[in-house]
């Protein structure tokens with residue numbers, strides 16, 4: 001491990017000192033940071049989504065902004081817009097809340113389609129165009145969007161085609177009983193050690209993250225694993241070829257973008273685990289989060305009680321990752 005990689009591994013450990021459990025979320029936040037990807041996080045309230053992403057922003061000295069999505073939000077409320085300044089006799093662009101390194105887009109499915117589109121477009125292009133002028137977003141720019149799985153009334157589900165813009169779709173669960181007890185202990189102890197914690201922050205800055213990103217792109221991905229990734233992603237489009245009992249369950253499978261996302265995310269996870277090469281476990285671990293939001297199942301699947309996770313599990317067993 002070189003020093004940059006060691007600092008990123010240390011950054012990952014520093015998050016674990018702040019958040020109890022939720023290891024998959026912490027891993028995936030750093031994977032997104034290291035690949036320039038974005039996260040869609042689904043979880044009930046109070047599972048440390050905000051705390052975790054704030055801790056990440058703090059650990060990389062990034063500017064942080066939370067945006068609460070609501071039905072009355074307009075695209076300009078997140079992107080910013082041209083404002084006429086009478087004193088100067090002209091308009092000037094005033095940047096919206098998207099112009100931050102790390103943006104928490106809370107309850108993204110509460111805003112209407114045009115606001116979601118503005119966000120997803122900015123995520124994809126890493127820039128915002130207003131009045132014919134393009135404004136670049138910061139180089140780190142990472143969006144963590146949240147969805148509450150319980151509340152469906154009065155929400156606007158994200159269009160399936162746009163979900164592809166998220167590198168990973170992470171599903172959170174409650175902590176275990178022991179973890180929940182540690183959360184309480186930590187809460188009580190934190191009041192005591194707040195000052196020590198502030199001093200213990202690892203000095204990682206944006207430039208270091210960008211260097212780490214370049215290193216992640218060079219993590220070795222063996223020929224056999226490249227083949228396996230392509231086979232797995234193609235199998236989501238055509239699962240019946242891999243299992244006779246699953247005839248016609250998929251309306252749309254994962255895209256080439258998903259295929260690249262799986263490769264890049266696996267490289268970042270390998271890097272975080274201190275290696276300079278991907279192993280099959282990296283791919284197997286991340287495949288559900290890369291694929292679950294990009295597979296559209298049809299009615300037949302719903303009737304048979306098959307969901308995307310079940311299908312991905314089946315396909316992973318069938319594709320060879322050795």
Ligand SMILES: Nc1ncnc2c1ncn2[C@@H]1O[C@H](COP(=O)(O)OP(=O)(O)OP(=O)(O)O)[C@@H](O)[C@H]1O
Nearest residue numbers: 018019020022044045046047048049050051052183
């Ligand atoms: N795993 C955990 N480790 C440490 N603290 C936790 C954990 N889970 C919850 N907490 C604590 O619970 C409180 C709520 O967390 P937080 O606000 O981050 O939740 P959230 O997922 O953003 O909720 P919401 O969906 O309502 O925005 C915080 O005080 C946080 O420190």
Ligand SMILES: [Mg+2]
Nearest residue numbers: 049050051106
């Ligand atoms: Mg929150």
